[in-house]
Amino acid sequence: MLLSVARALKADWPSCDGECPEILLTTQKAEALETLRNKAAGVCRVAMSPADLPDTLERFLKEVNPAALVLGENELWPGYVEAMNRHCKKPAVALVSGRVRKLAPGVSLDDLGFVTLQSDGGNWKLLDWTRDVTAPKSSAGEFAAPKDNPLxxxxxxxxxxxxxxxxxxxxxxxxxxxxxxxxxxxxxxxxxxxxxxxxxxxxxxxxxxxxxxxxxxxxxxxxxxxxxxxxxxxxxxxxxxxxxxxxxxxxxxxxxxxxxxxxxxxxxxxxxxxxxxxxxxxxxxxxxxxxxxxxxxxxxDPAVAQACLQEEREKILNSYERLLKFLLATV
Structure with a gap:
C-alpha cells in the first residue's frame, strides 16, 4: 500500500512544488524486500524497517534525516512517533488508511500531523486503481467484469x-x-x-x-x-x-x-x-x-459492488489530496 502512496507522491509532487523529495520505503518482511525493490525501481529506495527501540531509531533518524514519516494501517508504533516528534520541529507523522482499535500506552492521535482511518477515509490499498497510476484498467476507477471461465x-x-x-x-x-x-x-x-x-x-x-x-x-x-x-x-x-x-x-x-x-x-x-x-x-x-x-x-450483485467501489474511490481521493497538502506544508 505504501508503495502506491510513494508512486502517487512521485507523480503529483512536481506539478505542485517542484521535484519530489527522496522517498524511502521500509518493510518488516525480509521476504518482501527483493520484490519491493524491483517494483519500486525509479520510484523510491527500499530498506528494512528499524526496530522500535530508542537507540536504533535515533541512529536511523540521524542517518536518514527524514522530513516526514508516513505510516500505514496498523503500524502506529509508539517509538516511531515519539522519535519523529523529537527529530522534527512540528508534527510530521501521518497515518493513512489506519485500522486503530486501541492506541498503545503513551500514543495519542494528537501527536500526529495527519490521520485518515479506513472507516471514513477509505482503504488505501486501492490507491493505484483510484488514481489509475499503474492499474491495468482503461480509466481510473473502472470495474473489472466477472470472469465467465476463470483459470x-x-x-x-x-x-x-x-x-x-x-x-x-x-x-x-x-x-x-x-x-x-x-x-x-x-x-x-x-x-x-x-x-x-x-x-x-x-x-x-x-x-x-x-x-x-x-x-x-x-x-x-x-x-x-x-x-x-x-x-x-x-x-x-x-x-x-x-x-x-x-x-x-x-x-x-x-x-x-x-x-x-x-x-x-x-x-x-x-x-x-x-x-x-x-x-x-x-x-x-x-x-x-x-x-x-x-x-x-x-x-x-456486480452492479452494487461497482457502486461501493466508486464510493470508496471518492473517499480515498479526498484523503490522498489532504495527505499531499499536509506533506507539502511539512517537508
Missing part, C-alpha cells in the same frame, strides 16, 4: 495457519466438486504446513503456477496475489476466520470483479464489511466448520 475457480488469499480448520473445510468442498483451488498463505514460511495438511487429507497439492481441476495449488512466492485475482472467479479473504490479527484486503478481489467471501470475523474493518455484506456485495461464511458442499454458489 482459477477459487482463491484463498492471505490465510494464516490459525485458519487451518476453515481452510480444510473450504478446500474439501471445492476440490471434491472438481474446482481448481489456489492458496496464497499470508506468511510464506507457513506454506509447507498447509501442504502437509493437504497430503494428510489425501488431497493433491501442486506448486504455483501449476493449476488443475480438483487439486490445490500452493503459492510459495511473494507478490503474486494481484496476478491470481485477475484469473479467478471466487476469492476467500484470510484473517477473517480467526479473531486476530484482523481481516486482510477484501477490496482488491472486488476491484477485479471476483466474487468475494469473508469469514465470521472482520477485525479492523467491521463497519465496512458489515455494510458490504448487508448490501449483497460480499458473502459471509458464518460457520467455518460447516460451509456446505457448494458454499461458493451465492448470488452477488
Amino acid at each position: 482459477i475457480d477459487v482463491a484463498l488469499v492471505s490465510f494464516h495457519k490459525e485458519e487451518l480448520a476453515a481452510f480444510g473445510a473450504l478446500v474439501s468442498a471445492a476440490a471434491s466438486a472438481g474446482k481448481s483451488v489456489v492458496l496464497a498463505p499470508r506468511r510464506l514460511e507457513e506454506a509447507e504446513l498447509f501442504r502437509e495438511f493437504l497430503l494428510s487429507q489425501k488431497k493433491i497439492a501442486l506448486d504455483w503456477p501449476a493449476v488443475q481441476k480438483g487439486s490445490v495449488t500452493i503459492v510459495n512466492r511473494f507478490g503474486l496475489v494481484p496476478e491470481i485475482l485477475r484469473s479467478c472467479g471466487v476469492a476467500v479473504v484470510g484473517g477473517s476466520f480467526v479473531a486476530n490479527p484482523g481481516i486482510h484486503d477484501f477490496w482488491e478481489p472486488l476491484r477485479e470483479g471476483v466474487k468475494t467471501f469473508v469469514g465470521p470475523f472482520s477485525k479492523g474493518a467491521e463497519e465496512a464489511v458489515s455494510d458490504l455484506v448487508s448490501r449483497g456485495v460480499v458473502a459471509r461464511i458464518s460457520c467455518a466448520g460447516d460451509v456446505g458442499s457448494d458454499w461458493w454458489n451465492v448470488a452477488l
Whole structure:
C-alpha cells in the first residue's frame, strides 16, 4: 500500500512544488524486500524497517534525516512517533488508511500531523486503481467484469495457519466438486504446513503456477496475489476466520470483479464489511466448520459492488489530496 502512496507522491509532487523529495520505503518482511525493490525501481529506495527501540531509531533518524514519516494501517508504533516528534520541529507523522482499535500506552492521535482511518477515509490499498497510476484498467476507477471461465475457480488469499480448520473445510468442498483451488498463505514460511495438511487429507497439492481441476495449488512466492485475482472467479479473504490479527484486503478481489467471501470475523474493518455484506456485495461464511458442499454458489450483485467501489474511490481521493497538502506544508 505504501508503495502506491510513494508512486502517487512521485507523480503529483512536481506539478505542485517542484521535484519530489527522496522517498524511502521500509518493510518488516525480509521476504518482501527483493520484490519491493524491483517494483519500486525509479520510484523510491527500499530498506528494512528499524526496530522500535530508542537507540536504533535515533541512529536511523540521524542517518536518514527524514522530513516526514508516513505510516500505514496498523503500524502506529509508539517509538516511531515519539522519535519523529523529537527529530522534527512540528508534527510530521501521518497515518493513512489506519485500522486503530486501541492506541498503545503513551500514543495519542494528537501527536500526529495527519490521520485518515479506513472507516471514513477509505482503504488505501486501492490507491493505484483510484488514481489509475499503474492499474491495468482503461480509466481510473473502472470495474473489472466477472470472469465467465476463470483459470482459477477459487482463491484463498492471505490465510494464516490459525485458519487451518476453515481452510480444510473450504478446500474439501471445492476440490471434491472438481474446482481448481489456489492458496496464497499470508506468511510464506507457513506454506509447507498447509501442504502437509493437504497430503494428510489425501488431497493433491501442486506448486504455483501449476493449476488443475480438483487439486490445490500452493503459492510459495511473494507478490503474486494481484496476478491470481485477475484469473479467478471466487476469492476467500484470510484473517477473517480467526479473531486476530484482523481481516486482510477484501477490496482488491472486488476491484477485479471476483466474487468475494469473508469469514465470521472482520477485525479492523467491521463497519465496512458489515455494510458490504448487508448490501449483497460480499458473502459471509458464518460457520467455518460447516460451509456446505457448494458454499461458493451465492448470488452477488456486480452492479452494487461497482457502486461501493466508486464510493470508496471518492473517499480515498479526498484523503490522498489532504495527505499531499499536509506533506507539502511539512517537508
